[in-house]
Amino acid sequence: MKDKETFYDLERKIRSIPEPDYDKTFTKDTQDIIHENLLQFASSYDKQKKRAAIMSKISIGFVSAAAFVLFAILAFPINEENLNPNDQGQQSEEPAAIDDNDDINQNEPDDKLTDTILYENTEYGFTFILPNSWNGYEIVSDTWIGTSTNQQQNNINENGQILIIRHPEWTKEKPRQDIPIMIFTLNQWSSLEKREFHIGAAPIGPVLLGQNNEYVFALPARYNFASLEGYEEVENILENKPFQPKR
Known part of the structure; x- marks a missing residue:
């Protein structure tokens, strides 16, 4: 009941406001100012909306990269354990690199x-x-x-x-x-x-x-x-x- 009474009271106050004189108050300059403010508000709102969309994409990309790194860290030990022992032996048998500087120093x-x-x-x-x-x-x-x-x-x-x-x-x-x-x-x-x-x-x-x-x-x-x-x-x-x- 109190809410309805408050609403009715507000409505009565609004209706009691005298109607403006549009010819005097809303001149051409006033209309241009209102129009410009509306355009600025629309432009600002559009930029905020685009910025929010970009940040959302960046967040999604960052989360994807973090998930990939985590997966690689967890998967690497498993792959290392599954290496073929014969492959490891072949790698250890490769000849050591020869440093040409030894010959230079001897000369x-x-x-x-x-x-x-x-x-x-x-x-x-x-x-x-x-x-x-x-x-x-x-x-x-x-x-x-x-x-x-x-x-x-x-x-x-x-x-x-x-x-x-x-x-x-x-x-x-x-x-x-x-x-x-x-x-x-x-x-x-x-x-x-x-x-x-x-x-x-x-x-x-x-x-x-x-x-x-x-x-x-x-x-x-x-x-x-x-x-x-x-x-x-x-x-x-x-x-x-x-x-x-x-x-």
Whole structure:
């Protein structure tokens, strides 16, 4: 009952509104404005409708793609389990790929070789590898002297040559560490090992570098005792085994 009374009351109020003067109120300009507003509303409504349709298609496409990915994830383990074991064996037997860079690297020059120089002695038959910083080295000849260990014959009974490889920056005012190489005949070295003679006052004998069919080559005992400039460099050179006998 209350709803009907409200409706009737609203109807009475609407009817009580005076009828507008269409000639004065709805002029040509007013009609154009109303027409333009209606067109804008229709255009806006049409765009919203198209946008809703596009979003609906995108949503459907996204859902389809997600369903496909999910199906692929679930189906992949099943397919992997059904693989033929023979196929797997054949795959493992395929030859490994060959890296052409290995051949290229083998043909490249060794930096260690290009950074060194070679001293070769054809008289005694040996070579000695030096760092490139020794380019311009000098070979100096000296003599070693051996004294008999027999107290009754306290005389000189053996001697031989020492070849000294000298650094190019060596000077009398500022000497640098040399690389001395003592040269023994095979018989002399055998006698030295038997302590039939000794060289110098050092309690230890020369250190063997190498030998060939005719000679034995050694470093003097305590050759770097004075700790001259460059002695550490010489030690590093000797650690790399630069001496190679020939013949």
